[in-house]
Amino acid sequence: MTSESKVNGFTRRGFIGLAGAAAASTLLAACSAGGGSSSSGTKPIKFWNMPWGAPTAFPQEDKAIVAAYKPKSGLPAVSYQQIQWANFTQTFTTAVAANTNPSVSSGGGTTAFLFEKEGKIHYADDVINKVWASNGIKDDFLPGLLDTMKTKNGYAAVPYNLDMRLYWYNKQLMDKAGASLPTDWDSFEAACKALKKIGVFGYGTYSGAGAFTGGHTLVAHMINNGGGLFDKDQNVNVVTDQNIQAMEWVLGLVKNGYVDPRSATYTSANAYSQMNAGAFGMIWDGAGTPANVNANVASQLVVGDPLVGPSGQKGALYFPNNIFMFKNSPSIAGSEAFLNYYYQNMKTLWTKKTGIGLPPLKSIAQAAYADDPSATKIIDTWQPISKTWGAPGSNTVFYNVTKVDGTQPMIAFAQSILGGNTTAKDALTTLQKALESA
Amino acid sequence: MTATNAVEGLKRARRGVGVAGRGPATPSPRGRQGRTTLGRSWGTLTAFALPSLILLVLLNLFPVIYAFLQSLQNGTPSTLPWEADFVGLQNYVTVLTSPQFWQAAEFTLVFTIVGVFGSWIVGLGLALLLRTRIPANTVFKVLLLLPWIVPIVVSSTAWNWLVATPQSPLPVLFSWFGLDNVNFLGDPLLAQILVCVFKVWISFPFMMMMMSAALASVDTNVYEAARVDGANSWQTFTGITLPMISRSTYIAWILMTIFCVNDFPTIFLLTQGGPVNATTTLIVLAYQYAFQNLQTGIGTAIAFIMTAVLVLISVVLYRQIKKVNIE
Numbered sequence: 235m236t237s238e239s240k241v242n243g244f245t246r247r248g249f250i251g252l253a254g255a256a257a258a259s260t261l262l263a264a265c266s267a268g269g270g271s272s273s274s275g276t277k278p279i280k281f282w283n284m285p286w287g288a289p290t291a292f293p294q295e296d297k298a299i300v301a302a303y304k305p306k307s308g309l310p311a312v313s314y315q316q317i318q319w320a321n322f323t324q325t326f327t328t329a330v331a332a333n334t335n336p337s338v339s340s341g342g343g344t345t346a347f348l349f350e351k352e353g354k355i356h357y358a359d360d361v362i363n364k365v366w367a368s369n370g371i372k373d374d375f376l377p378g379l380l381d382t383m384k385t386k387n388g389y390a391a392v393p394y395n396l397d398m399r400l401y402w403y404n405k406q407l408m409d410k411a412g413a414s415l416p417t418d419w420d421s422f423e424a425a426c427k428a429l430k431k432i433g434v435f436g437y438g439t440y441s442g443a444g445a446f447t448g449g450h451t452l453v454a455h456m457i458n459n460g461g462g463l464f465d466k467d468q469n470v471n472v473v474t475d476q477n478i479q480a481m482e483w484v485l486g487l488v489k490n491g492y493v494d495p496r497s498a499t500y501t502s503a504n505a506y507s508q509m510n511a512g513a514f515g516m517i518w519d520g521a522g523t524p525a526n527v528n529a530n531v532a533s534q535l536v537v538g539d540p541l542v543g544p545s546g547q548k549g550a551l552y553f554p555n556n557i558f559m560f561k562n563s564p565s566i567a568g569s570e571a572f573l574n575y576y577y578q579n580m581k582t583l584w585t586k587k588t589g590i591g592l593p594p595l596k597s598i599a600q601a602a603y604a605d606d607p608s609a610t611k612i613i614d615t616w617q618p619i620s621k622t623w624g625a626p627g628s629n630t631v632f633y634n635v636t637k638v639d640g641t642q643p644m645i646a647f648a649q650s651i652l653g654g655n656t657t658a659k660d661a662l663t664t665l666q667k668a669l670e671s672a
Numbered sequence: 673m674t675a676t677n678a679v680e681g682l683k684r685a686r687r688g689v690g691v692a693g694r695g696p697a698t699p700s701p702r703g704r705q706g707r708t709t710l711g712r713s714w715g716t717l718t719a720f721a722l723p724s725l726i727l728l729v730l731l732n733l734f735p736v737i738y739a740f741l742q743s744l745q746n747g748t749p750s751t752l753p754w755e756a757d758f759v760g761l762q763n764y765v766t767v768l769t770s771p772q773f774w775q776a777a778e779f780t781l782v783f784t785i786v787g788v789f790g791s792w793i794v795g796l797g798l799a800l801l802l803r804t805r806i807p808a809n810t811v812f813k814v815l816l817l818l819p820w821i822v823p824i825v826v827s828s829t830a831w832n833w834l835v836a837t838p839q840s841p842l843p844v845l846f847s848w849f850g851l852d853n854v855n856f857l858g859d860p861l862l863a864q865i866l867v868c869v870f871k872v873w874i875s876f877p878f879m880m881m882m883m884s885a886a887l888a889s890v891d892t893n894v895y896e897a898a899r900v901d902g903a904n905s906w907q908t909f910t911g912i913t914l915p916m917i918s919r920s921t922y923i924a925w926i927l928m929t930i931f932c933v934n935d936f937p938t939i940f941l942l943t944q945g946g947p948v949n950a951t952t953t954l955i956v957l958a959y960q961y962a963f964q965n966l967q968t969g970i971g972t973a974i975a976f977i978m979t980a981v982l983v984l985i986s987v988v989l990y991r992q993i994k995k996v997n998i999e
Contacts, residue, residue: 323963327749348966352750442836442857443944496837499857499947504836511839642945642952642960649947653858671770672965 277564278311279337281572285316286340286395286555287589295588299579303572310568312338330354330560337563338573344623344636346383346391346558351633356559357388361570371577374595376613382554382622382630390631391556392573395591397520398552399447399454400616406534407434407515416516418542419483426492429515436492437484438514440500441648446640447505448497449648451518453623453638454551455480459543462625463669468632470669473662476626479544481651481658488654498652502526521592521612537608540619552620554631555591592617643668743972749962756969763973772949772957773974780933780953783868787932788925790872795879799887800913802880820877828941831870832857860950863943867951871938875931879924886920887913922993926986933982954978 283296293316300314315336317325326345329335335354339345349355362380366372372380375393383391403425408415411429413436416422426436441448456462461476487493494500494508508514509527516538517523524532540548557576559569577595584593584602592613593599603609622628623635638644647665650656738753743763747756767773798816802809819827835842835856846854856862890913898908914921936955939945945952945960952960954974962971 321963323966324749330750331752348748349750352748352755354750442946443832443941495853496855496858499855499863499943500836501832504832507837507839511837513838636966641964642949643965645944645946646948653947671766672967 278313279564279568279572280315280335280339281312281576282315282317282336282339282341284319284322284340284342286591287583291586292583292588292590295583295586299576299582302579303575305568306571309571310565312568312572317341330562333562335560335562337565337569338557338559338576340394340555340557342639343397343553343555344631344633344639346556347385347631347633348636349558349560350385350387350390354560354562355390356561356563356566356569357390358383358392358559358570358573359388361573362389362392365570365574366577369574369578371574371595374597376594376596376599376617378618378629379554379594382624383556384630385632391558392577393554393594394557395555396552396594396617397522397555397591398612398616398620399450399518399520399550400540400612401516401518401538402523402535403516403538404509404512404514404531404534405536407432407512411515413515415538416541417539419544422541423483423487423490423492425516426487426490430491434515435494435497435508435513436515437487438505438508438517438519439493439497439652440502440505441497441645441652442499442501442504445500445502445505446645447502447519448652449638449640449644450551450553452481452484452648452651454518454549455484455543457549457551457621457625458541458547460545460547460549460626462621462623462627463638464624464627464634466627468624468627468634470634470637470666471627472666472669473659476545477662478658481661483544484651485654485656485658488652493652493654495654498649521609522589524608525589535608537611537616540616548619549625550616550620551625552617552622554594554622556631637669637672641672643672739972740976742968743976744969746967746969748966749968751968759969763969764977767970767973767977772952773954775949776952776954776957779864779951780955782864783871783935783939783953784929784932786868787871787875787935788928790868791875791879791928792883792921792924794872794876795881796883798876798880799883802884803887816880817877819874824874824937825941827874828870828938831866831942835866857943858947860947863947863951867939867942870942871932871935874938875928878931879928882920882924882927883917886917889920890916919993919996922989922996926989929985929989930982933978 281300283293286292296316297314300312303312305311317339322342323345326335326339326341326349330349330352346355362372376396379393379396380389383389383393403415407429408425411425411432411434413425413428414421416425422436429436439448439451453463456477459476459480461474461480463470463472465471484493488495494513496504500508505514505517505519506526509517510531512531524535527535540550542548557573559566559573563569581593581595581598581601582588583590584598587602592609593602599609599613603613622631623638624630624632643665646668647661650661650664651658741753742756744758744760745751745753745756746759746763747753802813802816806812834840837843838853842856843854846852854862856866894912894916895908898912903911933953934955935953936959939951939953939956940959943951945956955978958971958974958978960971961967961974965971
């Protein structure tokens with residue numbers, strides 16, 4: 235008799251053999267996942283989405299859309315995973331480094347372009363030019379939107395939802411102050427002056443922990459004045475006459491007391507509590523602002539008109555958040571098929587008011603905002619004049635944008651301008667140096 | 673068989689020798705079996721230890737080597753070592769010649785000194801207080817532990833609420849004393865002070881526990897003797913209490929130094945390093961480089977410089993502990 239121990243019918247040798255087989259099959263599976271060309275259709279592909287809307291309503295509806303997906307014969311099923319915003323860059327980069335990335339995903343507004351530079355992205359050209367050109371989705375995108383995703387190698391991503399920087403005014407407070415509705419920079423300043431007389435700040439913003447809106451808004455003013463952060467070669471170029479003039483305007487608003495001195499370090503919660511307290515007569519923020527304040531204040535909020543800048547131009551900053559595909563996928567055909575399915579069926583995320591940003595498709599905007607004048611006005615008047623971070627050189631998103639989107643140099647820049655203890659040229663020069671070394 | 677015989681027998685058996693006077697000394701089957709058992713033991717030992725060793729290497733050594741490699745490259749967080757360019761010590765040069773690094777290093781030093789000694793003074797004071805007979809002693813102990821127990825996300829939000837807006841309690845309190853518009857988070861100096869005070873507030877319970885344990889180990893007879901010799905309270909404290917708890921104090925200082933230098937959430941959640949980088953510490957700067965600027969090489973280079981400094985501080989303090997032991 236051998237000395238092998240035998241427990242519950244398993245011999246030690248048998249166990250080792252079984253473990254070896256398991257390890258070998260895991261290894262083989264890992265190798266096949268890394269190949270990226272398999273289209274066996276047996277292994278589900280992963281779809282990751284960010285929590286774009288209300289904590290319960292959005293993921294519930296989003297999951298339901300994905301769950302209803304019935305892949306065509308030979309194509310894989312799809313598994314759903316929501317990724318939290320906290321440290322999402324680490325989540326993505328770690329997954330990519332470990333080859334455990336999703337096949338299809340949304341992310342931050344620039345996530346796709348980070349991975350595009352590293353050669354990890356599967357371009358969406360086939361979906362856009364073959365599938366969507368024939369089923370009408372390509373022509374359904376808002377004007378110019380699809381092109382913001384185009385790199386020299388192809389479409390790195392497709393627009394999914396939009397966020398933009400515009401201003402809302404509190405009608406009640408404006409009436410109380412006797413302020414006229416702003417149409418240009420001078421009349422905006424005049425409205426701020428009137429609001430100050432009743433103890434209200436005209437220029438509401440926030441740039442504290444976790445809040446990037448202050449920096450976004452400053453760039454929006456630069457674009458409004460024909461400026462921006464990048465030249466036509468997509469290199470950082472911020473010390474320009476247009477930008478200096480725009481920042482001098484904001485510094486003037488700060489010095490005149492039209493900006494809450496604490497704005498530089500307000501979180502979004504702080505800013506909305508100021509809105510609720512009636513301390514902000516106007517606020518530069520996103521399209522979803524009314525959802526963040528109490529019902530009484532929300533009922534008084536109206537979207538302002540885009541301002542005409544000193545150079546006679548209109549302009550603002552917007553963020554085409556997007557969905558992209560990775561090369562590393564069990565089935566590229568499966569990724570493309572799912573992407574097409576998702577875009578054909580994602581309308582309910584907006585029509586059921588799950589709180590996601592503005593839709594990228596005209597048909598969804600029409601269906602969702604028939605009774606919402608604010609959202610309609612944003613789509614009709616702000617979206618066409620808005621540009622991406624690439625302004626003034628281009629109207630696209632690209633890798634260098636990752637240097638300015640929510641980064642410390644931009645936060646420090648915004649805090650220095652909103653703090654008021656600098657000059658426009660000094661602040662812009664510091665920003666230029668910081669971005670060059672980033 | 674006598675006991676002596678039994679021992680001898682065992683010795684012989686181990687040597688593989690037969691019973692004396694009963695023939696030539698030939699290796700016995702038992703002897704062969706003994707060697708085989710020993711061989712199996714080593715094999716078994718290796719088999720059991722190997723997984724742990726592999727895990728140790730994978731969990732501890734590999735990440736350090738991997739991170740060090742990254743600090744010599746110019747990759748992003750998702751770049752694999754063989755995909756990034758090797759730049760040698762360039763990242764270290766970049767870091768050490770950057771004014772931002774030295775600004776962060778300076779604030780890290782201030783934050784650490786205030787964090788360590790502030791929490792130690794408060795913790796020791798409360799530990800001494802809790803040794804006296806005060807009513808509801810246990811309730812106080814539990815309440816005093818709260819800042820340490822509460823998740824930092826909650827406490828940082830609470831502190832933000834306390835100071836951020838004009839309607840917040842502290843600005844309102846200050847305005848009662850004629851100090852209007854005190855901007856706790858917007859003014860660089862006030863923000864630095866606030867972050868340090870917050871650190872002391874969340875850390876003192878740890879120090880209080882360490883010091884309470886140290887004080888409990890001091891023999892009360894020593895105090896009796898000091899009292900008989902006519903020592904006053906201050907003399908007793910400086911001449912007896914402090915020296916008697918010095919070993920625990922040094923250990924607490926080492927731990928708190930490491931906690932302060934490596935403290936990311938306190939700063940990040942409350943100020944995110946602002947305003948205008950005023951409260952950026954080295955760990956926050958490393959994060960910003962690695963995950964906001966996507967310059968992993970520079971981020972990890974900062975982390976390695978921090979580690980070297982921490983090791984140096986720990987060695988100095990550890991030597992103090994050894995001195996205390998010798999004395």
